[in-house]
Structure formats: structure tokens, C-alpha cells
Amino acid sequence: MGHSSPTIDAIHVRAVRVPMSEPHRTASGAVAESPLVLTDVHTDAGVSGHSIVFTYTPAALKPTAELIRNLEPLIKGDALAPLEVAQKLAARFRLLGTQGLVGMALAAIDMALWDALARAHRLPLVRLLGGTEKPLRPYGAIGYDGVPGSAKTAEAWARRGFTGIKAKIGYPTVQEDVAVVRAMRQAAGDGMAIMVDYNQSLSPVEALERLRALDGEGLAWVEEPTLAHDYAGHARVAGEAATPIQCGENWWGVLDMQHAIDAQASDYVMPDVMKIGGVTGWLKAAALASAKGILMSNHLWPEVSARLLCCTPTAHWLEYADWWNPILAEPLLIENGLAVVNDTVGSGVAWNEDAVARFAA
Ligand SMILES: [Mg+2]
Numbered sequence: 001m002g003h004s005s006p007t008i009d010a011i012h013v014r015a016v017r018v019p020m021s022e023p024h025r026t027a028s029g030a031v032a033e034s035p036l037v038l039t040d041v042h043t044d045a046g047v048s049g050h051s052i053v054f055t056y057t058p059a060a061l062k063p064t065a066e067l068i069r070n071l072e073p074l075i076k077g078d079a080l081a082p083l084e085v086a087q088k089l090a091a092r093f094r095l096l097g098t099q100g101l102v103g104m105a106l107a108a109i110d111m112a113l114w115d116a117l118a119r120a121h122r123l124p125l126v127r128l129l130g131g132t133e134k135p136l137r138p139y140g141a142i143g144y145d146g147v148p149g150s151a152k153t154a155e156a157w158a159r160r161g162f163t164g165i166k167a168k169i170g171y172p173t174v175q176e177d178v179a180v181v182r183a184m185r186q187a188a189g190d191g192m193a194i195m196v197d198y199n200q201s202l203s204p205v206e207a208l209e210r211l212r213a214l215d216g217e218g219l220a221w222v223e224e225p226t227l228a229h230d231y232a233g234h235a236r237v238a239g240e241a242a243t244p245i246q247c248g249e250n251w252w253g254v255l256d257m258q259h260a261i262d263a264q265a266s267d268y269v270m271p272d273v274m275k276i277g278g279v280t281g282w283l284k285a286a287a288l289a290s291a292k293g294i295l296m297s298n299h300l301w302p303e304v305s306a307r308l309l310c311c312t313p314t315a316h317w318l319e320y321a322d323w324w325n326p327i328l329a330e331p332l333l334i335e336n337g338l339a340v341v342n343d344t345v346g347s348g349v350a351w352n353e354d355a356v357a358r359f360a361a
Pocket residue numbers: 197199223224249
């Protein structure tokens with residue numbers, strides 16, 4: 001790449017519905033497929049960048065794809081400069097707001113632009129950001145699958161060499177929650193870090209009650225015990241519980257994260273690269289976390305997040321998920337229980353075109 005920066009030429013989007021090998025159950029409902037919008041940003045230099053956004057429900061798939069497509073005239077002809085574009089689009093959408101579908105569309109563009117920029121420089125994203133690739137500790141997911149189901153999956157992760165697992169809990173009684181934790185520990189062994197996730201299903205008072213019972217169980221963290229945006233409620237729980245509280249996947253942008261940190265709502269943080277504002281948002285989030293020495297993990301997006309965690313001073317765990325592997329040319333590699341970030345050019349997102357065609361929505 002010479003001194004003249006490539007400019008943005010076109011945006012192409014495709015919607016896919018990728019079935020999961022097994023439905024993932026949570027205390028707030030089951031997820032059986034991933035509705036995804038795949039974005040390609042093309043530049044006049046012939047380089048393209050790619051990104052994935054996850055719409056959770058198929059009802060939001062088409063509107064999100066359309067919204068991303070509608071951004072093309074706003075940035076066509078602009079320099080391939082993600083920070084500049086992010087600032088411009090944030091200003092453009094200030095009146096409407098940059099959460100929800102708008103936030104997802106902006107993140108789709110941002111992640112694709114960073115990917116394109118890395119490719120234009122023929123660099124892995126980690127190197128473009130000034131870091132080096134390093135192995136990360138991934139943890140595996142366990143659904144809301146009861147005592148035998150959770151134990152079985154815990155054992156399977158342990159067999160793959162994983163040193164962390166996270167289960168969905170929030171059963172009708174706390175005794176059942178405790179039984180699931182103990183069954184996982186028995187199945188996976190004492191060396192396994194065990195996290196649990198309530199997916200916002202409790203009131204703060206219920207959360208306090210349940211944490212009292214869980215505090216003796218040696219959990220690595222308890223995630224989103226109450227509503228994600230009830231920072232005061234979370235702060236109350238975090239203040240009284242001995243177990244660390246983990247939040248972040250539902251923070252829209254770094255200001256949400258700053259508010260949560262100000263309220264002392266969470267001991268750890270785990271931003272979602274889409275909701276926090278793409279790679280640009282993640283970098284700001286990593287700076288906030290590092291200023292206070294708060295350990296930072298990710299939510300989903302294992303390929304991009306692994307690269308970003310390599311550039312995050314307080315990097316903690318990598319949330320691993322293989323849900324989107326079918327549509328990726330090169331899914332994140334796990335070896336001996338560690339996530340291996342290779343030195344492939346870009347952010348790790350490139351398509352398996354046959355699968356993309358097969359799952360087209
Ligand atoms: Mg969660």
C-alpha cells in the first residue's frame with residue numbers, strides 16, 4: 001500500500017441463518033440458529049473487508065441487512081480510515097441514536113473496515129494494532145441443560161483440554177443451581193474454572209439470595225444476575241457477594257461501560273464487539289478497563305475477539321463458541337485447550353462461500 005489510502009467503493013450484505021448443531025438453552029429462552037448478516041466492504045484498491053453481525057432473532061435479519069446497505073451512500077468515496085468513518089457515522093446518527101439496529105449496522109461497517117485496512121497493509125489485525133499474537137485461555141459453553149446434561153458437557157470440554165466452562169443457570173430453585181455447579185465440578189475436575197450465567201433472569205433481591213448460596217462454590221464469576229442496565233442493582237449484588245460479578249455483553253457503546261464502571265456494577269467486564277461499537281469501540285473499552293485494572297473478556301465473535309484480546313492490556317478469558325464456524329473459511333483454532341491466534345492477514349473473518357450459499361436467508 002502506498003501513501004494514498006484506498007477509498008470505500010461499495011458495501012455488499014448477505015443474510016444467513018446458520019443452524020446450531022444443538023440448540024443453546026438459556027434462562028431467557030433457547031437459541032437454535034444464528035441469524036447473521038455478513039458484510040463485505042469493497043475498496044477501489046481491490047481489497048475487501050468482512051464482518052459478521054448477529055441479530056439474535058430472524059425478525060431483525062432483513063431490517064439489519066437493509067440498514068447496513070443503506071449506509072453505502074454515506075461513506076462511498078471516503079478513505080479507508082475506520083476511526084474517521086466511525087466518528088462521521090456517530091455524528092450522522094446522533095439524533096436517531098446509535099443503539100439497537102443502528103449500533104449493529106455501524107459495528108458491521110467498522111469491523112469490515114478494520115479487516116480491509118489490515119488486508120490493505122497485508123497484516124494480521126493484531127500486528128496492525130501494534131500487538132503480537134498469543135495463545136488465549138478459552139472457556140466452553142454449557143446450556144440450561146440440567147444436572148446430567150451440564151455434567152456431560154463439562155466432561156466433554158475437559159476432554160478437549162479446556163480449563164474453563166460456563167453454564168447457564170437460573171433454575172426454579174437455588175438448590176438446583178448449586179447441584180448443577182457441583183455436578184460440573186465433579187465431572188470436569190478441580191482444575192476447571194467454572195462460571196455461571198443468569199442471563200438477567202433474577203431481581204436484585206433474588207440475586208442476593210442466590211449469591212449467598214453460591215458464594216461457597218468457588219465460582220470464577222456469576223454473569224448478569226439481574227437486568228443488564230440496572231447498574232445500581234448489579235452494584236448492590238457485586239458489593240455483597242464474595243463471587244466476582246461479570247457483565248458487559250449488553251453494553252451499547254463505551255458510555256454504557258463507563259456508567260457501569262462508575263456504578264461499580266461489575267468486577268469484570270466482557271464487552272460484545274458488536275454492541276460496544278466494533279473494533280473502534282473495543283479499543284476504547286480496553287482503554288477504560290486498563291485504566292482501572294479491570295479484567296476484560298469478550299462475548300461471542302471468537303475470531304475477532306481473540307485478536308482484540310491480544311491487544312487488550314487486561315485480557316482475561318476468551319469466550320469460545322463454534323456456532324458460526326460453518327460459514328468461516330478459517331475458524332479459530334483450539335489446540336491443547338488454548339485458542340491459537342494465527343498470523344493470517346486481516347481479522348480472521350473470511351467466508352466459506354459454499355456454506356454461505358447453503359444457509360442464505
Ligand atoms: Mg452471557
